[in-house]
Every structure is written in structure tokens, then in C-alpha cells.
Amino acid sequence: MATQTLRHKRSLAAHQGPSAGRRGLGLAEARLPLLLLLPGILVMLFVIGFPMLYSLYLSFTDFSLTSLTHKFIGLGNYIELLTRDPLFWTAFGRTVLFMTLAVNIEFVLGLVIAQLMARAIRGQGFLRTIMMMPMMFAPILVGFQFKWFFNAQIGLVNNLLYTITGQVHMIPWLIQRPLGFIAILIAEIWLGTPFMVIILEAGILSLPSEPFEAAEVDGASGWQKFRMLTLPMIMPFVYTAMAIRSLDLARAYDVVSIMTGGGPGNRTELIWTYVNRLAFGEHEFALGSAMSFITVIVSFLFTYYLFRNLLKSRWGGGTE
Amino acid sequence: MTRSTKAKAGKSYRRSRRLSRLLSNAILWVVVFVWFLPAMWIILTSVRIRSEIDAVPPIWIPSGLTLDSYKILFGMPTPEGAFGLGGSIPVAQYARNSIVIALVSTAFAIVIGVLAGYAFSRFRFRGKNNLFLTFMLGRAIPGIALSLPLFVLFARIGLSDTIPGMIITYVALNVPFTAWLMDGFFRSIPEELDDAARIDGCSHWGAFVRVALPLTLPGVAASAIFAFLTCWNEFALASIITRTPASRTFPPALFEFTGQFVSDWRGMTAMSVLMLIPAVIFVALVQRQLMEGLTSGAMKG
Numbered sequence: 001m002a003t004q005t006l007r008h009k010r011s012l013a014a015h016q017g018p019s020a021g022r023r024g025l026g027l028a029e030a031r032l033p034l035l036l037l038l039p040g041i042l043v044m045l046f047v048i049g050f051p052m053l054y055s056l057y058l059s060f061t062d063f064s065l066t067s068l069t070h071k072f073i074g075l076g077n078y079i080e081l082l083t084r085d086p087l088f089w090t091a092f093g094r095t096v097l098f099m100t101l102a103v104n105i106e107f108v109l110g111l112v113i114a115q116l117m118a119r120a121i122r123g124q125g126f127l128r129t130i131m132m133m134p135m136m137f138a139p140i141l142v143g144f145q146f147k148w149f150f151n152a153q154i155g156l157v158n159n160l161l162y163t164i165t166g167q168v169h170m171i172p173w174l175i176q177r178p179l180g181f182i183a184i185l186i187a188e189i190w191l192g193t194p195f196m197v198i199i200l201e202a203g204i205l206s207l208p209s210e211p212f213e214a215a216e217v218d219g220a221s222g223w224q225k226f227r228m229l230t231l232p233m234i235m236p237f238v239y240t241a242m243a244i245r246s247l248d249l250a251r252a253y254d255v256v257s258i259m260t261g262g263g264p265g266n267r268t269e270l271i272w273t274y275v276n277r278l279a280f281g282e283h284e285f286a287l288g289s290a291m292s293f294i295t296v297i298v299s300f301l302f303t304y305y306l307f308r309n310l311l312k313s314r315w316g317g318g319t320e
Numbered sequence: 321m322t323r324s325t326k327a328k329a330g331k332s333y334r335r336s337r338r339l340s341r342l343l344s345n346a347i348l349w350v351v352v353f354v355w356f357l358p359a360m361w362i363i364l365t366s367v368r369i370r371s372e373i374d375a376v377p378p379i380w381i382p383s384g385l386t387l388d389s390y391k392i393l394f395g396m397p398t399p400e401g402a403f404g405l406g407g408s409i410p411v412a413q414y415a416r417n418s419i420v421i422a423l424v425s426t427a428f429a430i431v432i433g434v435l436a437g438y439a440f441s442r443f444r445f446r447g448k449n450n451l452f453l454t455f456m457l458g459r460a461i462p463g464i465a466l467s468l469p470l471f472v473l474f475a476r477i478g479l480s481d482t483i484p485g486m487i488i489t490y491v492a493l494n495v496p497f498t499a500w501l502m503d504g505f506f507r508s509i510p511e512e513l514d515d516a517a518r519i520d521g522c523s524h525w526g527a528f529v530r531v532a533l534p535l536t537l538p539g540v541a542a543s544a545i546f547a548f549l550t551c552w553n554e555f556a557l558a559s560i561i562t563r564t565p566a567s568r569t570f571p572p573a574l575f576e577f578t579g580q581f582v583s584d585w586r587g588m589t590a591m592s593v594l595m596l597i598p599a600v601i602f603v604a605l606v607q608r609q610l611m612e613g614l615t616s617g618a619m620k621g
Binding site: 032033036037041043046047116119127128129131132133134135136138139140141144146148149153154156159162198205247253276279288289292295296299302307308 | 340341342344345347348349351352356358359361362376377380431432433438440442443445451452453455456457458459460461462464465466469472473488489492493495497499524525549552554555572574583585592595596599600604607608610611614615
């Protein structure tokens with residue numbers, strides 16, 4: 001591969017320059033990017049685009065899995081949710097709080113561990129593989145696992161408290177407010193931090209060494225080097241890691257649906273457990289569709305904002 | 321400052337630096353161990369003796385280890401017979417479904433995502449930014465929101481509860497992130513290399529296959545890890561599309577070990593460990609390429 005690269009470099013020198021190849025885009029060449037993108041566009045239209053349009057249509061009807069006919073009711077479902085359903089807003093607010101807490105805690109933990117990992121003396125590959133274990137766990141399994149750990153009678157956490165203090169603790173982790181929320185948060189942080197570690201460690205490892213050597217000569221402290229050099233230089237990685245984790249968290253359904261299912265009494269209801277409850281539990285399929293659409297739109301705005309900024313740095317912006 | 325004091329200062333500085341390195345290394349091992357504990361508990365439970373799993377007061381140190389859970393899982397005779405819940409579980413069938421679906425959809429997603437990533441990284445065309453954003457929005461849609469309409473639509477066109485239905489769903493799920501990563505990887509390779517190849521008489525396609533693609537193999541490995549793990553562990557859509565063992569994958573199958581009030585932790589943990597084995601092997605094999613790929617500049621700007 002190296003010799004191949006060298007050959008191309010030499011031939012490049014022999015010719016007049018890099019721009020020559022890009023000149024004269026024929027019609028076939030102009031169509032090439034579209035051809036390359038076509039399979040992706042088609043599969044996404046089929047699995048995501050078309051079903052979401054269908055879901056949009058359903059959200060304007062009173063469709064339900066139990067009735068055979070349905071009629072068009074316009075914005076009825078949306079008005080119902082936004083004005084008459086206090087639970088929707090509670091779940092919505094709780095989801096936002098959950099995401100904010102999880103992403104920020106994961107980021108801080110991830111940054112510390114990544115920094116330590118990048119300085120590891122030996123066994124880096126081994127430590128990294130172990131650290132990545134939660135990424136290999138299915139979120140659904142993480143849900144079952146932490147539901148068990150936080151079980152009041154036989155859970156690992158209460159057992160540990162018993163062994164440490166010598167007294168029987170029957171703390172109802174998943175039932176009491178706000179412990180249920182905290183338990184879900186812990187499970188999600190356990191699951192999500194490794195992704196942050198991997199991306200941020202990649203950022204730290206990709207840094208050039210010259211500025212750090214210069215800082216060393218100037219007698220900068222470790223903290224100063226971190227604050228003034230490492231952090232600003234890995235910002236693109238930070239941005240990417242937080243963007244992707246936020247999107248994943250906005251879809252966090254598996255863990256919470258297993259651990260509490262939004263209960264008891266909607267105490268840990270996040271937006272997606274509520275959609276599931278409405279659509280499949282209460283057979284309000286159309287209402288569920290309307291609600292998922294409201295949140296999808298919020299997700300869209302968030303994605304649009306994040307990726308517009310990222311794209312600006314990637315391709316020099318413009319609305320080309 | 322004389323030379324000797326300077327040397328002495330340098331020596332003590334180096335020593336304190338080595339000490340702080342050792343200390344941070346020790347902290348790292350502790351943190352990684354704490355993070356590993358929940359995972360270790362699952363693995364340990366799968367080989368523990370039944371009576372010790374839910375014992376009150378808790379038994380921390382197992383008095384012995386046994387492979388009974390795995391034997392029961394595979395329908396082999398054991399003194400205790402089947403799990404408390406359900407009948408016999410078609411584990412081999414689930415494993416086959418999971419492997420076929422995850423591998424085939426990862427392969428397709430990588431091919432489609434690499435092509436799309438190359439198009440985004442190397443060409444200027446109208447509506448590029450908007451198309452890229454539309455791709456990313458695909459990732460922003462939660463599985464549960466998608467599962468409602470897919471449930472109805474797949475049932476109508478006969479894709480419900482089929483392996484092809486699962487594969488095409490997972491391909492679409494993974495294309496956006498793969499395209500996004502690959503776009504970054506391709507941009508970290510100087511465009512001049514493509515141009516040089518084209519001057520040498522390669523077509524655009526030839527330049528892509530012979531020059532750009534071989535150089536981004538670590539990037540392809542990184543994308544493959546993420547795509548494979550997503551397919552292997554996905555639950556929200558799988559639980560809606562797969563109705564019977566004919567197409568059921570491991571994640572929805574975990575439910576077969578839970579009842580209304582009790583769960584069979586031996587069965588569940590044994591199946592979980594089975595699920596983990598391919599993922600661990602896959603990640604251990606490509607984690608170096610993953611880091612190489614990620615540090616090569618894919619994330620920069």
C-alpha cells in the first residue's frame with residue numbers, strides 16, 4: 001500500500017498539479033455522486049421516510065389497533081396532547097432533565113477516564129477492551145441487569161449495604177421518588193460513558209506533541225496543559241461525542257422500559273415509555289403517533305442545530 | 321544555576337513525573353475495575369449454583385462453579401431439569417438469526433455507507449448539506465417511534481417476522497452513522513492522492529477503489545464495530561418485527577426468562593454471556609483499528 005501511495009505521489013509531481021484532475025466534469029461524472037448516494041437514499045426512504053410519512057398521516061386520524069375503521073380528525077390528537085394532557089409535559093420535562101444530566105455526567109467521567117487511559121503505561125488494549133464492555137451489552141440487558149441490582153429484596157446494592165453495615169436494608173430503589181430516576185440515570189451512565197471515553201481518548205491521542213513540549217519548557221503545570229492545550233484542541237471530538245450520545249439518549253427506551261416501564265404511577269415516565277404505553281398499552285395508536293411526532297420534531301431541530309454547526313467546520317459552510 | 325543543580329532539579333522533576341504517572345495508572349485500573357463489576361456479576365452468575373444466586377443473606381464467594389445453566393439452555397440433561405419459566409428455548413435458532421441478521425446488515429450498511437461517505441467527502445453538488453442533514457435525521461428517530469408505522473406496514477407487505485425484513489431495517493438504521501464516519505475518514509486522506517490516480521488514467525471509480533478505500537480500512541473497521549453492535553443489541557424494533565422464533569434475535573428473546581414477578585437469572589445470564597461472546601471477540605480484534613481510525617482525523621472539524 002505504501003509503495004502504491006509513493007507511485008501516485010511521484011506521478012503527481014510529474015504532472016502539472018492537483019487541480020488538473022478535477023477540471024472538466026463530464027455529465028457522467030456529475031451523476032456519479034448521486035449514483036453513489038442512491039442505495040442509501042432508497043433504503044432510508046423505504047424503512048424510515050415512508051413509514052414516518054404514514055405515521056404522520058395516522059397522527060391526524062383516530063386509528064387504533066383494535067378498531068377496523070378510522071377517520072380523519074385533523075389536529076385533534078396534537079391539541080389533546082399539548083393542552084389537555086399534563087402527563088405529556090411532565091414526561092417531556094423529565095426526558096430533557098434526564099438527557100442533560102446523563103450527557104454532562106458522562107462527559108466529565110469520560111474525559112477523566114480518557115485522560116488516564118491515554119497516559120496508561122501498559123495494557124492499554126486490554127483496559128480499553130474491558131472499558132468497552134458496556135458498549136457490547138444490549139441496552140435491554142442493561143435494563144434487566146440494573147433492575148436486578150436495584151431490587152429491594154435480592155438486589156446487589158441492598159445486599160452490599162447489608163454486608164457493609166450489618167443491617168438489613170430494604171430500600172425500594174425503583175419505587176421511591178427520586179431514587180427510581182437516579183437508578184435509571186446510573187444504569188444509563190454505566191452504559192454510555194465508554195463511548196465518550198473511546199471518542200475522547202482518540203481525540204487526546206491524535207494531538208501533536210510539539211505544543212506540549214513547548215509548554216513543558218515553559219514550566220506549565222499539568223492542569224494548565226490540560227486547560228489551555230488539551231481541552232481546546234479536542235473540542236471537535238467533544239462536540240461529536242456529545243452530539244451522538246445526546247441523540248442516543250433522546251431515544252433511550254430500552255433501559256427505562258425494563259427497569260421501571262415509566263412507573264410506578266408514571267414516576268419515571270420518559271417520553272418513549274409514554275408513547276409505548278399509549279400506542280400498545282392503551283391502544284391509542286394515533287395518539288401515540290402524534291406524540292412521537294412531536295418529539296421527533298424536537299429531535300430534528302436539535303440535530304439540525306448540532307450538525308449545521310459541525311458541517312460549517314467540515315465543508316466551510318454555505319447552503320450549497 | 322550551575323549545571324549540577326540543574327541536573328538535580330531535572331532528576332527530581334522526572335521522578336515526581338514518574339510517580340504521578342504511576343498514580344494515575346493505579347487510579348485507571350481501579351476505575352476500569354469498578355466499571356467492570358456489573359459486567360462481571362452477570363458472567364459470574366451464569367456459572368453459580370442455583371441456591372446461591374438469590375440467597376438471603378447474600379453469599380459473595382461462590383462455594384463452587386457449575387455449567388448447569390448452559391446445559392439447561394442447550395437442552396442437555398441436568399439433575400434439576402428445565403428453568404423455572406417457559407418450556408425449552410430454541411437458543412440455536414436465536415443464535416443463527418442474530419448472527420445472520422447482524423452480519424448481513426452490517427455488510428450492506430458498510431457498503432452503502434462507504435459509497436455515501438465517499439460521495440459526501442469528494443464531490444460538490446446541489447443540496448449536499450441538506451441531504452447530509454436528512455441522513456442524520458434518520459438517526460434521530462427513536463426505534464419506538466419507527467416501530468409503530470413499521471409494524472403496520474411490514475404486516476401489509478409480508479415483511480413482518482422475516483429475516484429479510486429485519487436486515488433491511490437494520491441497514492437503514494446504520495447507514496447514516498456509517499456515512500457520517502466514512503465522510504470524515506475519507507476527508508482525512510489528501511484529495512491529491514485521488515487526483516494523482518486519475519492523472520495516471522484511473523477513472524473516478526478506480527481512484528476510489530484503488531487509492532482511497534485501502535487507506536481508510538481502519539475507518540471501515542471502526543464503522544463496522546458500531547454497526548455490528550447496533551444490530552446485535554437492538555431491541556425496540558426487533559421486539560415489534562419479530563413475532564415468533566422464526567426471526568427472533570437474542571435481545572427480545574431475553575424476555576422468555578422473565579415472568580410477571582420473577583426472573584430466572586441463571587437462564588438470562590447464560591444467554592447474555594452467549595450474546596457477549598461474539599461482541600467481545602469482535603471488539604478485541606478491531607479495537608486497535610478502531611482507535612487508529614478515530615485518531616486519523618475523522619472527527620476533526
